[in-house]
Amino acid sequence: MRMTQNRWVAFRGWPVEALEFYEGLAADNSKTYWTEHLAFYEDRVRGPMRELLAELEPEFGPGKIFRPYRDVRFSKDKSPYKTHLGAWLALGGYIQLSADGLAAGSGAYRMEPDELDRYRRAVAGERTGTELTELIAAIESGGIGVRGHDSLKTAPRGYPRDHPRVALLRHRGLTTWIEWPPAAWLGTAAARNRIAGFLRASRPLRQWLEANVRS
Template sequence: MKNDTLEFLSSLAKHNNKEWMDANRDWYLDVKAGFLETVTALLTELSKIDSRLSLLKAKECIFRQNRDIRFSANKNPYKNNMGAYFAVGGKKSDGPGYYLHIQPGECFLAGGIWMPSSGVLKKIRQEVDYSGAELEKIIADQSFQMTFGEIKGERLKTSPRDYSADHPYVDFLRLKSFVVSAPLSDQEALSDNLVDICMATYQKMNAFNGFLERAVEEAESGEGIL
């Protein structure tokens, strides 16, 4: 990561227009190259956890700087952050993965699945129904709790269809997303140890992602569909 990455993003947030970006194109490309190097190094390390990730290129994990403003009231053309998602299939994957978010004062690491499709969500809930005790044990781990706290995500106000309100794992079943996250300081984001810091955090969510991966694999294969 380039030392001026956060400075660039701060300036972009203040001057979020094409004219400024065109005038600072070289700065952007330099910062982008530094981010690409970090993502490449992370991809190498994560491939040791999941060998399938070795098939990915770093560019397949990095989100575009341009925003899709077609259906947004916010017409700023550029994101004020840089992000990368490491998952089998790349950034467009429907499966669980590891996320890196770089933004001045708001950097963080995350993992899991954000807003899965209805079919995938159904299978995750089915996995919770079958193996909720396993998920409960994963998030009850002291290291997990100290790093992430609880699973984050929008929840249904009531239990989902086909599950009773007194289900022992109803709190999990009500989730629409299954995400965990941990803050990353600006100093950590710019440090030479960023990759090690990320990996230490990603390792702690590995079992959580493994639980979700099992459910997604079943959804893709069609196993258990009535």
């Protein structure tokens, strides 16, 4: 819940018009479109995200909503606005709303060099590596994907190509990820329950990373 004008507002999901807003933005990514729809964005798109983060905070830590503006300094695409709304939670979690529906992720999208070294050592270790493969299997059995990011084409230097966990060794990022297409429940409090359930199911991977990579 969030406080507004001296009253608490509970999260009730996003209206279908919130997704239509992003459909329109993808078709007309201009300052004119953004300005004309800014009040709607603040009230019906960003507002529900603030409410959601407030309700998730007791279990998953405070959240932050990312800015809607793209960094176009080094991009050929000069479209000024992101066609999705993203937010993160301090205790591990990413939430995204777009015209395609709702999505969520958790883990380490990109590891720093020192983190990557610790990650590879942990993956190669018999106890910690086996623990990782087992928890990934458990997470995926619940319908949640586990993705590697920025992966090498072969084993990293210093590790054998025939290592039993070479596929994990090649990753430079590792996250859980789930996508939900547009559905009626997105406009209800059930959206919060789905996000919370995903984050709880993803917790073993986050805890493994905290213990073996970020410590």
